[in-house]
Amino acid sequence: MSETSNDPAGTTHQFQNFAAQAPAExxxxxxxxxxxxxxxxxxxxxxxxxxxxxxL
Known part of the structure; x- marks a missing residue:
């Protein structure tokens, strides 16, 4: 039985969006x-x- 792993931290796409917004703030x-x-x-x-x- 193989199960797909569920990343509790979110997806890479969500992290990239977060990282792109941080410097603007x-x-x-x-x-x-x-x-x-x-x-x-x-x-x-x-x-x-x-x-x-x-x-002076």
Whole structure:
């Protein structure tokens, strides 16, 4: 008796569809921490530049 194996994880086609969709979802997300960090760095550079300018 030979039985066909049933893959509980799904078919290869279903996995390929999942893998193709994953990068599109990740690229649409904005990394809030990165944006806040860059804004803080820019603000710090402005404060340092103004302080140096005031000393001259």
């Amino acid at each position: 990740q690229s649409s997300k904005v990394n809030v921490g990165l944006v806040v960090g860059i804004a803080a760095l820019v603000a710090l550079l402005v404060v340092v530049a103004v302080a140096v300018w005031m000393l």
